[in-house]
Amino acid sequence: MEIDIATIGGYEEVGRQMTAVRAGDDIVIFDMGLNLSKVLIHDNVETERMHSLDLIDMGAIPDDRVMSDLEGDVQAIVPTHGHLDHIGAISKLAHRYDAPIVASPYTIELVKQQIEGEQKFGVDNDLQKMEAGEMLEIGDSGNVQLEFVNVTHSIIDAINPVVHTPEGAIVYGLDKRMDHTPVIGDPIDMDRFREIGREGNGVLAYIEDCTNAGRKGRTPSESTARGHLKDVMGSIEDYDGGIVATTFSSHIARVSSLVEFAKDMGRQPVLLGRSMEKYSGTAERLGFVDFPDDVGMYGHRKSVDRTFKRIMNEGKENFLPIVTGHQGEPRAMLTRMGRGETPYQLDEGDKVLFSARVIPEPTNEGQRYQSEKLLGMQGARIYDDIHVSGHLREEGHYQMLDALEPQNVIPAHQDMKGFAPYVDLAAKKGYTLGRDLHVTRNGNIINLVE
Ligand SMILES: [Zn+2]
Numbered sequence: 001m002e003i004d005i006a007t008i009g010g011y012e013e014v015g016r017q018m019t020a021v022r023a024g025d026d027i028v029i030f031d032m033g034l035n036l037s038k039v040l041i042h043d044n045v046e047t048e049r050m051h052s053l054d055l056i057d058m059g060a061i062p063d064d065r066v067m068s069d070l071e072g073d074v075q076a077i078v079p080t081h082g083h084l085d086h087i088g089a090i091s092k093l094a095h096r097y098d099a100p101i102v103a104s105p106y107t108i109e110l111v112k113q114q115i116e117g118e119q120k121f122g123v124d125n126d127l128q129k130m131e132a133g134e135m136l137e138i139g140d141s142g143n144v145q146l147e148f149v150n151v152t153h154s155i156i157d158a159i160n161p162v163v164h165t166p167e168g169a170i171v172y173g174l175d176k177r178m179d180h181t182p183v184i185g186d187p188i189d190m191d192r193f194r195e196i197g198r199e200g201n202g203v204l205a206y207i208e209d210c211t212n213a214g215r216k217g218r219t220p221s222e223s224t225a226r227g228h229l230k231d232v233m234g235s236i237e238d239y240d241g242g243i244v245a246t247t248f249s250s251h252i253a254r255v256s257s258l259v260e261f262a263k264d265m266g267r268q269p270v271l272l273g274r275s276m277e278k279y280s281g282t283a284e285r286l287g288f289v290d291f292p293d294d295v296g297m298y299g300h301r302k303s304v305d306r307t308f309k310r311i312m313n314e315g316k317e318n319f320l321p322i323v324t325g326h327q328g329e330p331r332a333m334l335t336r337m338g339r340g341e342t343p344y345q346l347d348e349g350d351k352v353l354f355s356a357r358v359i360p361e362p363t364n365e366g367q368r369y370q371s372e373k374l375l376g377m378q379g380a381r382i383y384d385d386i387h388v389s390g391h392l393r394e395e396g397h398y399q400m401l402d403a404l405e406p407q408n409v410i411p412a413h414q415d416m417k418g419f420a421p422y423v424d425l426a427a428k429k430g431y432t433l434g435r436d437l438h439v440t441r442n443g444n445i446i447n448l449v450e
Pocket of ligand 1: 081083153175390
């Protein structure tokens with residue numbers, strides 16, 4: 001069976017991920033992501049109304065025109081998890097393919113909401129839920145199956161999809177960390193990865209997320225971030241003024257730890273901001289979390305401002321607002337609080353907790369610097385970096401190569417500079433650049449079996 005892998009997006013950047021695997025006549029697409037930084041750098045760009053080709057020209061979504069060079073039928077579009085760099089282009093590209101979107105329940109729900117917000121294209125692909133551990137027949141050959149393996153990441157319900165072919169398995173490894181004690185959901189299924197590495201013809205190719213490949217050691221578990229947060233919040237338990245926290249709104253495990261510790265401190269947690277309401281509301285509706293009844297969630301500007309007024313009237317010491325703005329985004333809630341644009345008034349000594357790391361990119365670094373300065377001018381004390389990454393570091397990558405023993409490795413989810421440490425690591429495991437270690441760029445096709 002002929003096997004090709006098309007590296008469409010996310011091979012020159014972190015963002016706009018998209019990869020396709022052709023096994024004989026059948027094609028499976030993994031991810032259709034958005035590179036948000038390419039959108040945000042322009043003022044007031046509303047992607048909802050934009051055409052795909054304009055977004056491709058901006059470098060915001062994958063240039064999928066290389067798909068016409070793959071001979072076969074697309075049988076499924078498979079986003080691995082709900083982060084925008086993996087699902088954000090579905091509303092712009094999926095309608096060009098006559099195939100269902102197959103994803104885990106939480107991811108499917110986020111895809112559905114994104115499609116509903118789309119204003120340029122009518123996207124009517126079937127939305128099909130599939131859980132980790134399940135298999136799906138691909139095409140009519142009877143020889144190709146899709147499997148979801150449970151992984152752990154900074155968003156719930158993440159999976160790594162595997163395409164089983166007579167030539168071996170193709171494992172798509174974006175995005176994960178190796179967490180054996182996650183706060184929500186099951187640990188990463190390393191047993192299944194080891195089995196896949198040893199059954200049938202083994203693993204033909206492993207496509208890997210190289211985000212943190214250059215960082216030594218192991219990415220700590222989410223339990224570590226939870227412990228760090230508990231320590232910080234315990235240390236300011238007696239403070240009788242304002243405490244505000246911010247984190248990734250899609251990071252449900254972290255949000256739920258913040259909610260729990262707020263209750264322990266005797267404060268009412270309130271989630272504020274559109275995306276806070278969206279991700280947490282969806283997670284609660286689908287039964288992934290069960291927040292206490294008095295947790296407020298407010299997305300719209302007016303209801304947010306009304307809530308801030310209520311907090312000021314009833315006393316800041318009784319509340320813990322959990323808000324958007326961990327990267328200092330100019331329009332996010334925390335930045336507006338720093339500029340004094342909300343009814344919430346910060347006083348000398350009030351605490352601001354960043355349960356996030358600055359994404360190392362000049363725009364983020366600049367915006368976050370500005371936000372912290374503005375908060376500081378109002379007297380706020382900053383607690384930052386209460387966080388662990390969602391991506392594997394060096395030893396996690398080493399363990400994955402041990403578990404899967406892939407015949408070919410394809411680094412992804414980085415630029416050339418970011419691939420370098422992974423290439424070093426893979427070389428130490430015996431892989432050779434150009435032979436079985438394929439460093440590539442966007443828009444290429446790697447022919448694995450002729
Ligand atoms: Zn991700």
